[in-house]
Amino acid sequence: MAIAIYYNASMDLTAVAFSLEELMARRARLVRRAQQLPPVGARPVTVAGRVAGWVSPAVLDAIAQHPGVHVEPEAAHLMPVPAQRLGMDAVLREIAVIMRDAGQIRSWRNELLDVIAEGRVLAHIERGAVRPLGLLTHAVHLSAWAPDGRMWVARRSLDKSTDPGLWDTLSGGLVSAGEDPASALLRESHEEAGLAPVELAAHSPLRTVLRMHRRLPDGYQVETVHLSDCVLDAATAPASLDGEVMEFRCVDMGVLRDMITHGAFTLEAELCILDSLQHRLSAGQTAVLFSG
Template sequence: SHLYKGTDKVFAWRDELLSVTASDDIACESPLTVIERAMCRPFAFDTFAVHLNPFTRDGRMWVAQRSFKKAIGPGYWDNCAAGLVGAGEPFGLAMEREAFEEAGVTPGSLEISFSARNIISRPVHEGWMREIAYICNAYVEDSFHPHNMDGEVERFELLEPEAIIERIEKGRFTFESSLAVLAGLAWQEGLLDLLDQPAV
């Protein structure tokens, strides 16, 4: 972890392993090897992410404000829960893990639907981000109240779709979460078919 100390390419060694795949393996079906998370963007390797949009039955969505201590996008609005898929980790399990860590959702308590897949490819300060994001949606009861477990969320709000779109237009959501939230809203309106859940 000290090999790259002082360089301008590796910013935070995470001690987290992610899968390395061929560029056309957008479901991570045949991983080639694993690599430290901090090295993915300097080498422009694909990463895989999951994003959760919890909807109430009347169409409102829970969203989260990122902690002001976050290194990337502090204070911006985000999905209720989101994060990267670890090496060898099934996508559904990754979504359950992130939902518990970021929103206190008991594993197995939500029926999660995979509704969309975004492929994001753009330069970032760490190098090049190429991320395949799987968008997950779930219906929650009025008694559902997310609570953060890992210190990465400042607060949660339950918003009407119009209020969410207004914040996106004002640039108050992170780029990745704005795409995921809009995909969730499209699913809610019946504009997207469900995806098969990726295996790993």
């Protein structure tokens, strides 16, 4: 196969990028990994009458007797209990505590996320309870570039409960309760990389990369992944403020290619990076070969 490598004057001449065809083929393989059926035996969950998630048999056994939980052969229903003055938030709060005490929550975060079903926010719940109930989350990621065409990447702390030590986009995280994705992007970029909003003033609008469905040790991940790109000033040096990142690197395309080839990134991060590369290629900003 003939290999054509093109350079853009705005990029470091040592940067090697990827062909659009190769990127699309690799992305297709990763998407298959990101689309899995719910765990065996899981039942659909409704919240306040709307289809919202999937619950495993073990989690259902733990919460089945709690007020506000009604179990039927085909589904589990979570609902307010007016007679006991338990609104939807109160029911979900108590269910989360029961799940934690039963060992069904791996990490209690003291952070609330929106409970979203059929396009509506119905209530809020402890972040650690989301995946055991298979509830939808929204994640934001930032692909950050240097002016010379290199990409900033961040290595996750070894203390992270998911994918410790793997590499990630420069910043990323979940949208919190009552927060919009654009605000979440600015917050996460500040907490994880020390970036001020003014440094991201020219970031691209968030776009949807995909919705993931994965079986994970802590439950079922149903997550819409959103991505924005930006070019950081050459003098910018990211610095973690929340301790969730152990190392930052600004890598050329040759190093990035090797990292992707050797599985150095989380699945979400690699999908975001491939999407970002694909957008740059489509815009005529880079070119190249990916051989992994």
